[in-house]
Amino acid sequence: MDERTGLPVVTMIGGGQLARMTHQAAVALGQSLRVLATGPDEPAALVTPDVVLGEHTDLEALRRAAAGAEALTFDHEHVPGEHLRALVADGVAVHPGPDALLHAQDKLVMRTRLRELGEPVPPFAPVAEVADVTAFAAEHGWPVVLKAVRGGYDGRGVWVLDGADAAQATVTELLAAGTPLMVEQKVALRRELAAVLARSPFGQAAVWPVVETVQEQGICTEVLAPAPGLDPARAEEAEELALRIAHALGVVGLLAVELFETEEGLVVNELAMRPHNSAHWTIEGSVTSQFEQHLRAVLDYPLGATATTAPVTVMANVLGGDPAPGTGVDERLHHTLARFPEARVHLYGKAERPGRKVGHVTLRGDDLDAVRTRARLAADHLSTGVWSDGWTAHP
Numbered sequence: 001m002d003e004r005t006g007l008p009v010v011t012m013i014g015g016g017q018l019a020r021m022t023h024q025a026a027v028a029l030g031q032s033l034r035v036l037a038t039g040p041d042e043p044a045a046l047v048t049p050d051v052v053l054g055e056h057t058d059l060e061a062l063r064r065a066a067a068g069a070e071a072l073t074f075d076h077e078h079v080p081g082e083h084l085r086a087l088v089a090d091g092v093a094v095h096p097g098p099d100a101l102l103h104a105q106d107k108l109v110m111r112t113r114l115r116e117l118g119e120p121v122p123p124f125a126p127v128a129e130v131a132d133v134t135a136f137a138a139e140h141g142w143p144v145v146l147k148a149v150r151g152g153y154d155g156r157g158v159w160v161l162d163g164a165d166a167a168q169a170t171v172t173e174l175l176a177a178g179t180p181l182m183v184e185q186k187v188a189l190r191r192e193l194a195a196v197l198a199r200s201p202f203g204q205a206a207v208w209p210v211v212e213t214v215q216e217q218g219i220c221t222e223v224l225a226p227a228p229g230l231d232p233a234r235a236e237e238a239e240e241l242a243l244r245i246a247h248a249l250g251v252v253g254l255l256a257v258e259l260f261e262t263e264e265g266l267v268v269n270e271l272a273m274r275p276h277n278s279a280h281w282t283i284e285g286s287v288t289s290q291f292e293q294h295l296r297a298v299l300d301y302p303l304g305a306t307a308t309t310a311p312v313t314v315m316a317n318v319l320g321g322d323p324a325p326g327t328g329v330d331e332r333l334h335h336t337l338a339r340f341p342e343a344r345v346h347l348y349g350k351a352e353r354p355g356r357k358v359g360h361v362t363l364r365g366d367d368l369d370a371v372r373t374r375a376r377l378a379a380d381h382l383s384t385g386v387w388s389d390g391w392t393a394h395p
Contacts, residue, residue, distance in 0.1 A: 069092070148180065194279070
């Protein structure tokens with residue numbers, strides 16, 4: 001409890017953009033989020049006054065960050081489970097708890113548990129040697145998808161193998177490097193969807209409308225909310241699936257269920273137990289943002305409404321340009337806001353590198369195509385300094 005305000009303290013492990021945006025939501029609730037950051041120049045450390053410096057792999061740093069906090073939660077899923085169990089033994093309220101979080105840390109554990117629950121997952125198998133991949137492909141066909149069991153994100157830790165030669169080379173190299181692996185069937189998908197919800201310790205849950213996520217080279221570039229053309233029955237199916245998983249795994253806080261929509265139905269791709277890129281649109285596009293909702297959930301406050309604030313919301317990620325823009329970010333921001341005064345821009349305070357998520361833009365409206373065009377133009381200009389449609393402020 002913060003003696004100055006009489007309000008609880010929430011600690012978030014990790015100082016990235018998710019912690020930065022959670023801090024912004026905490027301010028409205030009378031709080032200043034405490035973060036464990038690796039350095040003072042991380043996105044969240046730049047904006048919150050309550051920063052503990054240290055590594056998420058250091059138990060003593062975790063204990064310093066947790067001291068006096070009402071709840072401890074996460075900007076990422078990489079904290080060792082044994083450290084989280086030690087914090088729980090210390091009496092820290094860890095949300096989500098280590099038993100739940102394991103399913104977002106370990107893809108093989110997640111796949112196995114969801115299969116046990118009867119939820120839709122692609123065929124999969126653990127990989128201890130190259131022969132495991134070739135045997136799997138003999139049953140399910142090439143290509144197959146090889147995944148690092150732990151640590152992959154944004155297209156990293158995923159390899160599509162087209163045949164035995166590719167398997168021999170890739171699997172041998174990864175196993176020699178000590179990477180734990182699994183293989184799964186390459187799903188023939190129509191598109192990717194995401195169902196995001198929050199769940200409190202009391203068991204209250206609230207789910208946002210299902211969205212479509214647009215991926216390019218393994219990185220989410222756009223989120224369309226709600227998912228266009230999604231059959232209402234399929235949307236309800238996705239929401240109920242996410243609610244069942246949250247209940248079965250005992251999730252507290254945010255849960256993002258990334259889904260493949262196929263000809264046969266829905267298939268679970270990944271789980272994340274933290275605020276998620278697929279729900280950044282909720283800051284402007286929903287009555288309650290995912291960041292405020294996450295705080296409400298881990299503090300066991302009543303959850304907020306998840307209704308949309310516009311018929312269509314589009315979130316476009318701002319990625320570091322390649323090559324680097326010839327203009328500074330402030331100039332790009334100036335021109336973007338001048339052309340699209342209705343755009344809501346969120347820049348994360350991160351150094352620009354090619355393909356790195358450094359911000360996002362959200363626009364709302366009635367017509368999907370029109371809103372999507374404006375969002376993409378704004379995000380592209382912030383990334384590159386170039387208007388992709390040839391527009392100029394000085395004809």
